[in-house]
Amino acid sequence: MEQQNQMRNGEAPLISIKMRAAQGGPHERGGRHISGEERIVAEDGVEACLRDMLERARTHQRGRADFMNLKLQLLYPAEALYRPMLDFSECEAHTVREGRETARRELLAAGVSERAAQAGIEAIAALPDSMRGAMILDCESGERLDRLGCRGIRVSNMDVADPDAFRQALAARHLCGDHVREALVLASKVAGGDGVVAELCWSDDPQYVVGYVGSPRNGYRRIPVLKEKGCGIGGRVFYVRPGTDLDALREYYEEKLVFITAGAEGYVTPKN
Ligand code: WAQ
Numbered sequence: 001m002e003q004q005n006q007m008r009n010g011e012a013p014l015i016s017i018k019m020r021a022a023q024g025g026p027h028e029r030g031g032r033h034i035s036g037e038e039r040i041v042a043e044d045g046v047e048a049c050l051r052d053m054l055e056r057a058r059t060h061q062r063g064r065a066d067f068m069n070l071k072l073q074l075l076y077p078a079e080a081l082y083r084p085m086l087d088f089s090e091c092e093a094h095t096v097r098e099g100r101e102t103a104r105r106e107l108l109a110a111g112v113s114e115r116a117a118q119a120g121i122e123a124i125a126a127l128p129d130s131m132r133g134a135m136i137l138d139c140e141s142g143e144r145l146d147r148l149g150c151r152g153i154r155v156s157n158m159d160v161a162d163p164d165a166f167r168q169a170l171a172a173r174h175l176c177g178d179h180v181r182e183a184l185v186l187a188s189k190v191a192g193g194d195g196v197v198a199e200l201c202w203s204d205d206p207q208y209v210v211g212y213v214g215s216p217r218n219g220y221r222r223i224p225v226l227k228e229k230g231c232g233i234g235g236r237v238f239y240v241r242p243g244t245d246l247d248a249l250r251e252y253y254e255e256k257l258v259f260i261t262a263g264a265e266g267y268v269t270p271k272n
């Protein structure tokens, strides 16, 4: 890419790299979702990022992918929003039953009704296989509001504002690894959506049983176990207040470029 030609208002573009991998053909032709990932990197970081992604898709716990879609796109950081990383804290749970009870309590604490909390936990647990995206539920009735079937709403166009600052912030909490970094970035973008009360998530990677409840009120509440080891079903539910503008929310999640700051970067977080 010719840097000189791509400058806009004196600003160097960034590259968005998105990967999705499936087994048995492309997602849109019924392939089984294996993994998806995205990064936003400077131009000199593209090769290393692609190598990481290839490696992850080839060796994924959910199986070997036979289809991979890669998309690269120029982005201009001036069009981005900056959002702070959610506060991180950890709940205690030793069994799936305790974990789901904890999730229910955390959802109530975040402002979700008893009925909706239960509906969300059951909606993920009852999935026949993992979705690519998330379900949107009404935080009072528990009714599913999106009509996106097993695709769901896919949160995209986000990354950490400063990888080193983010790594340090995680290390200070004795955290490392891709799962937690990606989950914190996603949960921080999700909680910043207008009308959003909470998110419930657990991983679909068979060996990774961790999940969380995220919310603007209580931050990222990690739950150590939400499913049995070996189970490849996981998912996400976003709870919204009745009357939320779902088209605007979907546009924010899928289109808007958002960088998550870990506190040390010195950005002033603009309100949108
Ligand atoms: N947008 C919406 N939903 C998504 C997205 C996305 N970008 N990516 C994944 N999902 C949904 C989809 O239904 C997946 O099946 C499900 O979430 C789980 O995705 O240690 O690893 O990437 O604190 O398997 C949480 C705990 C880990 C981290 C979550 O999720 C920690 C995780 P996974």
Ligand code: MG
Binding pocket: 035, 203, 204, 205
């Ligand atoms: Mg996964």
